[in-house]
Amino acid sequence: MxxxxxxxxxxxxxxxxxxxxxxxxxxxxxxxxxxxxxxxxxxxxxxxxxxxxxxxxxxxxxxxxxxxxxxxxxxxxxxxxxxxxxxxxxxxxxxxxxxxxxxxxxxxxxxxxxxxxxxxxxxxxxxxxxxxxxxxxxxxxxxxxxxxxxxxxxxxxxxxxxxxxxxxxxxxxxxxxxxxxxVVPIPPKKTLVVGANGQLGLALRAAYDGDPSVDFAGRAELDLTGDLSHARRWRDYGTIVNAAAYTAVDAAETDRAGAWAGNVSAVSQLARIATDNGITLAHVSSDYVFDGAADAPYAEDAPVAPLGVYGQTKAAADAIVATVPRHYVVRTSWVIGEGKNFVRTMATLAERGVAPSVVDDQIGRLTFTDEIARGIRHLVETGAPFGTYNLTGAGGPASWAEIAGEVFELTGHDRDRVTGVSTDEYFASATGPVAPRPRWSVLDLAKIEAAGFAPREWRESLRDLLG
CATH class of the missing domain: 2.60.120.10 (Jelly Rolls)
Incomplete structure (x- = not known):
């Protein structure tokens, strides 16, 4: 030289x-x-x-x-x-x-x-x-x-x-x-969606329909509580989307072991796999990491203060995922997807002529699973800066009682049949464990909007769902 x-x-x-x-x-x-x-x-x-x-x-x-x-x-x-x-x-x-x-x-x-x-x-x-x-x-x-x-x-x-x-x-x-x-071209690295049979998993299946680079795994295909080290050839994957979670909010109060296994131990495994193999980990979090005592929308960096076991497990998982070099924590609230959910329950009650009592002192926004799937794809595919992003439906916040009234009205029934009650009144006759709920679940959407994603107005999504 x-x-x-x-x-x-x-x-x-x-x-x-x-x-x-x-x-x-x-x-x-x-x-x-x-x-x-x-x-x-x-x-x-x-x-x-x-x-x-x-x-x-x-x-x-x-x-x-x-x-x-x-x-x-x-x-x-x-x-x-x-x-x-x-x-x-x-x-x-x-x-x-x-x-x-x-x-x-x-x-x-x-x-x-x-x-x-x-x-x-x-x-x-x-x-x-x-x-x-x-x-x-x-x-x-x-x-x-x-x-x-x-x-x-x-x-x-x-x-x-x-x-x-x-x-x-x-x-x-x-x-x-x-x-x-x-020559047989080298395909792009694959995406793995875990928890693919839950309500968010089904929305992700629809979002990635026909994409041969995306694999889907439900609990039967991938046990997140087992040793994942050799469960896949992990270097072939570029992204893992974690749509799996223990979501039984009330049951978690007594089933602490189950909640921590599903929401913390499993996430720890995914975080280790992602870190060791240079994989991007997209993980879904919850408004339950907050205590609901705020009077303004929660930003991504607001201090967490979970009230119950479910919220504690989600907060712990957020902290674990944040250690992965390539990560997205997508924090959402009041999720509506396939299967049984609040909107379908209210629509059924309306059709049956029932006049329900619905909580009116919890405030937030609905988030539809197809919006969460769309937002996750946006963050991953645009290469948005790694970190935590709030993602809910856009528009003005409302109480559960106000949302129930919207459902009644959109299905052709009298919204005044819905009676608002406090959280304490609603659960007064409960016989099983009741988890404390945050009373304020409104999340600030400025960060994800700055990343180029425009969340859809939740009332528009509600209208579409109800036809």
């Missing part, structure tokens, strides 16, 4: 292939030799390198000039740099999408490295004897992993090899690789 390669500043160079980034590396040397920081997480991530979490370091040594390795696209990210010598690199995007087949070439010496994202084919030809290059990867080799390959001599890619391929030794396997027209 020439002296002119010493003293470069750490800097990225775009390549035209999304995610494939060439890097200049500072190399310090004198007559005795040289030194460089081949991987320095703090400096490199600050400069914009993906924090890809390498788990293995490999070295490829090549004693002859012209040693040429085939174009392989692997299901992991790689950080490739030269230890000694010099190589010509060729990279071809073999991922599904508009840049499929895009080619980039460059020479690498010890002062240059390249970040190769999952699914981009990479090949190297040595230009000096005794060349060694090293690569860090963020997954271990597995026979279950899916690879893709491209022939070194593909006419469409038309790579201008410094040493003609006819003059170098190529393995029989690399010679047999397909042309670009026959």
């Amino acid at each position: 020439s002296v002119t390669d010493f003293g470069k500043a750490l800097a990225p160079v775009e390549t035209g292939i999304p995610g494939l980034v060439l890097w200049d590396l500072p190399v310090h040397g004198d007559s005795r030799g040289w030194f460089k920081e081949n991987w320095q997480r703090e400096k490199m991530t600050a400069a914009g390198l993906a924090d890809f979490g390498p788990v293995q370091n490999n070295i490829s040594f090549n004693d002859a000039v012209g040693t040429t390795r085939g174009i392989h696209a692997e299901p992991w990210d790689k950080w490739v740099s030269v230890a000694t010598g010099r190589i010509f690199g060729a990279w071809v995007d073999l991922r599904e999408g508009p840049t499929f087949g895009t080619v980039f070439t460059a020479e690498l010496d010890p002062s240059r490295a390249i970040f190769v994202p999952r699914g981009v084919g990479n090949s190297y030809q040595t230009l000096e004897p005794d060349t060694a290059y090293t690569y860090l990867v963020n997954d271990h080799w597995s026979p279950e992993a899916s690879y893709s390959f491209l022939n070194l001599a593909d006419e469409t890619a038309a790579i201008d090899w410094p040493i003609p391929l006819a003059e170098v030794e190529i393995s029989a396997k690399d010679l047999a690789h397909p042309r670009l027209s026959d």
Whole structure:
């Protein structure tokens, strides 16, 4: 390596292939030799390198000039740099999408490295004897992993090899690789929806209907209370959406073990899996993390003060999910989805001629599960900043009694048949455990609106549901 390669500043160079980034590396040397920081997480991530979490370091040594390795696209990210010598690199995007087949070439010496994202084919030809290059990867080799390959001599890619391929030794396997027209593209990382048979899970099924990159798992397919370490090939997933939860608010007061197992222990497992594998974890939280003593909408950073066991488990889960580097906590309230819910109960009572007594001292907004599903997709697909987001229906807040009156009116009945009562009066005759409810459940929506998501007015969603 020439002296002119010493003293470069750490800097990225775009390549035209999304995610494939060439890097200049500072190399310090004198007559005795040289030194460089081949991987320095703090400096490199600050400069914009993906924090890809390498788990293995490999070295490829090549004693002859012209040693040429085939174009392989692997299901992991790689950080490739030269230890000694010099190589010509060729990279071809073999991922599904508009840049499929895009080619980039460059020479690498010890002062240059390249970040190769999952699914981009990479090949190297040595230009000096005794060349060694090293690569860090963020997954271990597995026979279950899916690879893709491209022939070194593909006419469409038309790579201008410094040493003609006819003059170098190529393995029989690399010679047999397909042309670009026959390459099987690498699909995007998958999304896993857990709790896929609950009311939110059903809405997520509808939202992702027909998307082959989304897997759904109910309790039978994935037991969140068991050991999840080897339940899936987790490096194949980019996102986990946790729609599973213990939601029996009143029963939680006495079934503390069940509530903590479903809402905390299970979430701890998902958080560990997500952290260890670089997965984005989207988790749904609740207004029950607050005590309801406020008189203005709760912002995402408001102090939590849960009143009951259910709220305590949800608050604990929020704190756990917040430790995952890539996370979304989606906090919602008064959820309405498929199956039995407050709106359908009120509509049935209206049809039966019943005049119900309904709580009028709890204030909030309805949130429909299709809106939660739409909001989660928006956050994940737009790459919104990680963190906590409130997501409820928009519009003016109301009490449960006022919502019941809306249901009566929209179904053609007299809303005055609904009588408002206090929470204490409503539960006065209860024979089982009753969890304390927050009296104020209005959540501030400014943050998610600033992220480009416009929650639908809950009254419009109510009208649509009731026809």
